[in-house]
Amino acid sequence: MPKESVLVYSPRYNTDLSLFGVNKPFALDRGQMVLDRLLEGRGQPVPYVEPDLISLDDLRLVHTDKYLESLKDSSVWQKIFELRHKEFFAGEKNIPLSELMDDIRLKCGGTLKAAELALKHGLASNLGGGYHHAFPDRGRGFCVLNDIAVAIRSLQKRGLAKNILIVDLDFHQGDGNALIFKNDPTVFTLSVHSEEGWPEEKQQSSLDVGLYSHQVKDYQQHVEEAVSKALDSFKPDLVIYVGGSDPYELDVLEGTKFIQLSLAEMNKRDKFVIDTFADKQIPLAMVFAGGYGPHVWEVHHFAVKHMLNRAGC
Ligand SMILES: [Zn+2]
Known part of the structure; x- marks a missing residue:
């Protein structure tokens, strides 16, 4: 059993976006919900490790100075969050969106911390993160x-x-990752996603499985084949599992309607990924990525619970 927790979280992940004038009711903090349900199930709080802010030097390993500088401008954030008129109330009392920078840096630090813990203990999860669309x-x-x-x-x-x-x-x-690591033989990008969903213009991953609606009935088979194919040609020291819950049927984002998996199917997927790499003793760090509305925590709850069991925590 690992001496330290393999979960990474901070109460500061639970950003109150209304203070920034943002009204996106579906963007809920899934980490806290997962911890609350784990507490209910175990009768005691589940410990977690608090991350540090990711350093600017680390950010510069991926992002351009010009882009990082532009994030001092709140209108840049407004575009990234796709805030339509009724979702954003720009008022004098609101905190400028650019002041979300430290919150995001903390969640990025959480993914790095989870990866470091996975290398030490085999399995770990950031209870957030997974911003896979960001370009340099x-x-x-x-x-x-x-x-x-x-x-x-x-x-x-x-x-x-x-x-x-x-x-x-x-x-x-x-x-984002497909583009960033396109010509890099040290990073293998595998993406199983909806071919009909956003973004319309896809990038080229090392292995893409773009599913059309009629193929979703065989989702699990597509996932298992893709993971097996990736492992045929690549021997990883570490896996980052981007376990988005937005293929779940109770996800509320309109654009995710092309994949509607049941909770049992989502759980089967997450168990398969965690078990496959745990069985092979390849370290795996999980991040939450997409997932919208009041029910998607159920997916992450199962995945984290299963991971804790496998890690002996
Ligand atoms: Zn997503």
């Missing part, structure tokens, strides 16, 4: 900074891991 020079699709790419570059720079596999099963293609 611009944020998009709710993703400001690409925590996954930054964590990978930071680990590689310090010689903690060389070959890293990203298993991205979010509803949306992991296009």
